[in-house]
Amino acid sequence: MSKRPKTSPQQPTAERSDPGAPAGLNQIPLLQILSAQDRQKVLGEMTETRYGKGEYIFREGDPTEYFHIVKEGSVKCVKSSLDGKECTLKVLMPGDLFCCDASAFDGASHPGTAQPMGDVSVLRMKKEAYFKMLRANPDAAMEVIRYLGNRLNEAQEKAKVLALDRADQRLASLLVNLAERSGIKDPNGIRVTVRLTRQDMANMVGVTTETAIRIMARFKKDRLVTGTAARLVIRDLPKLKLLAST
Amino acid sequence: MSKRPKTSPQQPTAERSDPGAPAGLNQIPLLQILSAQDRQKVLGEMTETRYGKGEYIFREGDPTEYFHIVKEGSVKCVKSSLDGKECTLKVLMPGDLFCCDASAFDGASHPGTAQPMGDVSVLRMKKEAYFKMLRANPDAAMEVIRYLGNRLNEAQEKAKVLALDRADQRLASLLVNLAERSGIKDPNGIRVTVRLTRQDMANMVGVTTETAIRIMARFKKDRLVTGTAARLVIRDLPKLKLLAST
DNA sequence: CAAGAAACATGACAATAGTCATGTTTTATT
DNA sequence: AATAAAACATGACTATTGTCATGTTTCTTG
Numbered sequence: 001m002s003k004r005p006k007t008s009p010q011q012p013t014a015e016r017s018d019p020g021a022p023a024g025l026n027q028i029p030l031l032q033i034l035s036a037q038d039r040q041k042v043l044g045e046m047t048e049t050r051y052g053k054g055e056y057i058f059r060e061g062d063p064t065e066y067f068h069i070v071k072e073g074s075v076k077c078v079k080s081s082l083d084g085k086e087c088t089l090k091v092l093m094p095g096d097l098f099c100c101d102a103s104a105f106d107g108a109s110h111p112g113t114a115q116p117m118g119d120v121s122v123l124r125m126k127k128e129a130y131f132k133m134l135r136a137n138p139d140a141a142m143e144v145i146r147y148l149g150n151r152l153n154e155a156q157e158k159a160k161v162l163a164l165d166r167a168d169q170r171l172a173s174l175l176v177n178l179a180e181r182s183g184i185k186d187p188n189g190i191r192v193t194v195r196l197t198r199q200d201m202a203n204m205v206g207v208t209t210e211t212a213i214r215i216m217a218r219f220k221k222d223r224l225v226t227g228t229a230a231r232l233v234i235r236d237l238p239k240l241k242l243l244a245s246t
Numbered sequence: 247m248s249k250r251p252k253t254s255p256q257q258p259t260a261e262r263s264d265p266g267a268p269a270g271l272n273q274i275p276l277l278q279i280l281s282a283q284d285r286q287k288v289l290g291e292m293t294e295t296r297y298g299k300g301e302y303i304f305r306e307g308d309p310t311e312y313f314h315i316v317k318e319g320s321v322k323c324v325k326s327s328l329d330g331k332e333c334t335l336k337v338l339m340p341g342d343l344f345c346c347d348a349s350a351f352d353g354a355s356h357p358g359t360a361q362p363m364g365d366v367s368v369l370r371m372k373k374e375a376y377f378k379m380l381r382a383n384p385d386a387a388m389e390v391i392r393y394l395g396n397r398l399n400e401a402q403e404k405a406k407v408l409a410l411d412r413a414d415q416r417l418a419s420l421l422v423n424l425a426e427r428s429g430i431k432d433p434n435g436i437r438v439t440v441r442l443t444r445q446d447m448a449n450m451v452g453v454t455t456e457t458a459i460r461i462m463a464r465f466k467k468d469r470l471v472t473g474t475a476a477r478l479v480i481r482d483l484p485k486l487k488l489l490a491s492t
Numbered sequence: 493c494a495a496g497a498a499a500c501a502t503g504a505c506a507a508t509a510g511t512c513a514t515g516t517t518t519t520a521t522t
Numbered sequence: 523a524a525t526a527a528a529a530c531a532t533g534a535c536t537a538t539t540g541t542c543a544t545g546t547t548t549c550t551t552g
Contacts, residue, residue, distance in 0.1 A: 079406045082491055087409040089402045101395025111399050134388065141387040142380065148394040149347025153357050155401035156335045160325045162408035163333040163452030167509065197529060206409030208510060213530060228518085228530070245328050413539065443499060454540055459500060474500070474548085 024071050024121075028095045030147070031069075033139045042133055046123045057114035057122060064110055067130035068098045073120030074182075074194050078203070079112040088203040089155070091117070091194060093182065100144050104130070118195060162206055165244075168215050170205040172244040175225065179234045188226060189235040197229045270317055270367075274341045276393070277315075279385045288379055292369045303360035303368060310356055313376035314344045319366030320428075320440050324449070325358045334449040335401070337363070337440060339428060346390050350376070364441060408452055411490075414461050416451040418490040421471065425480045434472060435481040443475045 025031060031039055048071065051057055057068070057075060070092045077098070080086035089112060092098060103111055104127045125133075134141045161173050175192075183190035196204075202212035219225045224236045224243075234240065271277055277285050294317065297303055303314070303321060316338045323344070326332040335358060338344060349357055350373045371379075380387045407419050421438075429436035442450075448458035465471045470482045470489075480486065 077402075079402070081406075081410050085410050087406050089405055100391075101398055102392045103395065103399060105392050105395070111403070131388070134391070135384040138381040138384070138387065141384065141391065142377070145346075145380070145387065145390055145394065146348045146351050148391065148398060149349065149351070152347055152394060152398045152401055153349060155398055155405060156323075156325070157357070159335055159401060159405045159408055160327075160333050162405055164327050164331050198531095199529075209529090210511080210531085211509060214509095214532085217531075230519090444501095445499075455499090456501085456541080457539060460502085460539095463501075476549090 024094065028069055028071070030095075030097060030140060030143050033143050034137060038133075038137060042125070045129045045133075046125045048121060048123055050119065050121050051116040052119055053116065055116060057116065058110050059113045060110055062110050064099055064104045064108060065127060066124040067100055067104060067127055068114075068125075069123040070094050070096045070098070071121040071123050074117045075120055075122070076115050076117055076200075077112050078115055086203055087206060088200065089158075090151075091204075093194075097144070097147055099127075100130075101148060167205065167207045167211055168218070169244050169246070170207070171201065171212065171215050171219075172224075172240045174201060174205050175219075175234055176237065176240050176244055178232075179237055179240075183234065186233050189233050190237060192232045192234065195230050196232060270340070274315055274317070276341075276343060276386060276389050279389050280383060284379075284383060288371070291375045291379075292371045294367055294369055296365065296367050297362040298365055299362065301362060303362065304356050305359045306356055308356050310345055310350045310354060311373060312370040313346055313350060313373055314360075314371075315369040316340050316342045316344070317367040317369050320363045321366055321368070322361050322363055322446075323358050324361055332449055333452060334446065335404075336397075337450075339440075343390070343393055345373075346376075347394060413451065413453045413457055414464070415490050415492070416453070417447065417458065417461050417465075418470075418486045420447060420451050421465075421480055422483065422486050422490055424478075425483055425486075429480065432479050435479050436483060438478045438480065441476045442478060 025043075031042065034042060046069075060079065072094055075092040075096075075098070076088050077090040077092065078086050078088050092114075098114060099110070103109070134144060161170055165173065178192045178194065178196070179190045182193045184193055185191070198212045198216055199209045201216070202209045205212070207215075216225065216228075219240075222239075224234070224240055226233045226235055271289075277288065280288060292315075306325065318340055321338040321342075321344070322334050323336045323338065324332055324334050338360075344360060345356070349355070380390060407416055411419065424438045424440065424442070425436045428439045430439055431437070444458045444462055445455045447462070448455045451458070453461075462471065462474075465486075468485075470480070470486055472479045472481055
């Protein structure tokens with residue numbers, strides 16, 4: 001729960017995506033599903049844009065014009081309340097889709113803000129072209145349905161955790177998820193590759209920064225984790241899992 | 247929007263399959279989208295089932311075999327934690343789809359329990375037939391994408407409220423939603439047609455029953471609402487809206 | 493319509509998490 | 523390497539919500 005950060009608005013760099021076969025594109029399931037021919041066509045309609053720290057991909061309330069895919073880096077989806085508190089609903093990773101949904105339909109506006117975490121690269125496509133693509137490719141449409149269903153389950157699981165669990169359990173759940181979704185092996189356990197400050201974690205589980213710090217300090221003392229932000233390592237995943245559901 | 251006033255608490259219309267266009271079915275957007283011909287075909291593949299209080303449509307962990315549509319009544323989607331606490335993630339109303347999502351795909355099991363609230367009638371269809379239908383009907387697939395997108399936004403909004411708002415604000419938000427989604431005019435304000443006990447409300451906003459009772463008592467004292475369960479009436483929607491975001 | 497079961501209600505107290513204030517350490521920038 | 527800015531840390535106090543206990547009212551059902 002933080003007040004809004006101040007930003008120095010820079011212009012993001014936009015460029016036509018290379019129709020050749022840029023590295024990273026094979027991490028995107030939706031594109032993998034298409035025939036080589038359709039993929040080329042779709043890539044021709046997509047633009048790659050890079051964003052840096054402090055920029056916004058779009059903000060809550062902006063009109064929805066594009067469908068997006070994360071190509072590189074992580075993007076956080078944030079909503080904020082009138083009194084300036086904010087919460088992070090989801091961290092998108094390469095291959096994740098956004099604005100693939102209803103808001104993109106009836107001329108509505110973005111229900112939340114999309115913010116890069118560090119340097120990111122995003123592919124985007126006019127929503128009209130996106131809809132056309134879905135209508136023409138039942139496989140792509142099915143993939144989007146599958147994807148949205150997963151996101152819905154995830155969001156409901158998150159709601160359940162927020163509704164029923166204590167702060168320390170919610171934080172433990174977060175750490176377990178991070179380990180499983182963005183963890184790599186490390187001599188001391190599992191290293192989380194997304195850079196997350198205590199404040200970021202606080203925003204992800206609906207507590208204040210102080211509370212997140214205190215709980216993480218306890219976890220550290222109990223040898224469940226080490227390090228902060230850039231060097232966060234999960235040392236005892238089983239115990240965290242246990243704590244998350246106890 | 248209930249289809250008829252609830253004068254007699256006993257057995258409603260004993261439904262026999264009217265081959266033409268049975269009443270109730272035109273409240274289901276997904277079916278409306280189909281051509282008359284496709285609709286007939288789909289209806290031929292669907293089975294109508296009735297459930298009563300205390301029964302389950304399916305339970306958390308059961309294998310996912312069917313796609314479902316609510317035809318009459320309300321259905322609650324519930325998850326519970328190991329220590330027996332429950333939370334209600336969503337109340338489905340006529341026209342709502344469930345298991346239209348990913349869990350239905352890779353042979354996974356239900357992430358939550360579906361429970362009727364009173365008497366309900368549900369249409370269901372084998373998932374294989376459902377997928378086939380989606381592939382054959384781009385319009386239907388687009389409708390499901392639209393629907394899932396809305397559900398996702400709703401779930402994320404719910405997560406935000408759980409993460410950032412106080413108990414009384416969450417309850418106020420709930421009442422506002424209820425008024426807007428299932429309210430009918432009443433001499434004293436807006437009557438909520440879904441029967442919800444204080445315990446139900448507590449489960450929907452992640453508080454204990456006692457807390458829900460205390461807060462509702464305060465709302466009653468402040469003339470924001472009247473009545474309980476079956477006769478819940480919202481008397482001052484604007485004030486509740488204000489409270490929800492203050 | 494009586495009896496039992498839910499639902500509603502309220503008080504006393506405990507636990508959890510937030511707020512505010514202040515200080516230290518780490519990280520980023522010139 | 524110096525400096526500024528984040529991030530981390532901790533104490534003291536407060537607010538919010540949960541827990542447990544107990545009693546009343548309202549529905550349901552035989």
